[in-house]
Amino acid sequence: MVAESPAPSSSTTPGSASRTAKAAKDAKGTQDSRMKGPAKKGRQFSRGVRRAVNSGHVVASVGLVGVEIVMIMLGVIAKNTGDATLQHATYQLMRMLAYAAGIPLAVLAMVSGVVLALRTPWGLWKHQWIKVKFVLLIVVIAIGAGLVSQWVRDLADKTEVGADQAGLAAVQWYQLAGAGVQLTALVVATFLSVYKPSGSGRVAKSRGSGRGSASVG
Numbered sequence: 335m336v337a338e339s340p341a342p343s344s345s346t347t348p349g350s351a352s353r354t355a356k357a358a359k360d361a362k363g364t365q366d367s368r369m370k371g372p373a374k375k376g377r378q379f380s381r382g383v384r385r386a387v388n389s390g391h392v393v394a395s396v397g398l399v400g401v402e403i404v405m406i407m408l409g410v411i412a413k414n415t416g417d418a419t420l421q422h423a424t425y426q427l428m429r430m431l432a433y434a435a436g437i438p439l440a441v442l443a444m445v446s447g448v449v450l451a452l453r454t455p456w457g458l459w460k461h462q463w464i465k466v467k468f469v470l471l472i473v474v475i476a477i478g479a480g481l482v483s484q485w486v487r488d489l490a491d492k493t494e495v496g497a498d499q500a501g502l503a504a505v506q507w508y509q510l511a512g513a514g515v516q517l518t519a520l521v522v523a524t525f526l527s528v529y530k531p532s533g534s535g536r537v538a539k540s541r542g543s544g545r546g547s548a549s550v551g
């Protein structure tokens with residue numbers, strides 16, 4: 335019995351020490367297999383790099399939420415003002431905001447998200463919440479690049495002095511609806527990131543500790 339006890343102490347019996355050591359070994363084994371995950375061990379980020387990339391990812395993706403909120407606010411102001419100069423200036427500002435902040439932040443959120451997924455045990459196509467976020471961000475980028483940027487350019491052109499304003503009201507509504515869909519998708523993605531639903535056991539376990547990604551961080 336004593337030979338089975340790796341480190342007997344004054345406060346533990348040999349039997350309990352053996353059980354404790356076994357439990358610790360089991361826990362380590364489980365943690366090791368969790369840490370390995372589906373990705374190759376050599377391709378994983380170190381803890382410091384992972385935190386830095388994760389911080390950049392949160393700044394970019396949540397910053398994009400802020401950009402969409404401002405786009406809606408400016409769209410409402412421009413739609414309702416009776417001041418033609420303010421209206422045109424607001425659409426010019428929205429155009430600049432879309433190109434100078436919206437596009438760079440969307441690209442950064444996409445690149446950092448994909449890199450994080452591939453260089454951590456999460457994987458890109460293993461968890462529902464990551465797959466859905468990926469699709470949502472593609473939808474946001476497609477709406478932004480394919481539709482909203484055109485509409486904002488149209489709005490800036492139509493509100494220039496002397497320009498033909500035919501169809502202005504319709505495009506104003508399209509812009510607000512498009513930005514509304516983008517904002518909704520990004521808010522859903524933010525909730526998915528924090529709750530991480532339909533995850534594996536490790537997620538459920540780490541939820542109990544109050545840290546969504548504690549077991550893989």
Ligand code: HEM
Nearest residue numbers: 395444447448450451456467468471520523524527546547
């Ligand atoms: C291509 C799309 C995306 C992919 C592949 C992706 C992937 C990931 C991964 C793997 C993590 C976990 C990082 C870690 O534990 O080290 C993460 C965290 C996070 N993501 Fe994304 N993401 C994407 C888009 C988004 C979007 C659109 C948003 C929100 C607008 C977002 C918000 C967040 C937040 C807030 C976290 C931090 C969660 C936490 O630490 O508990 N992500 N993302």
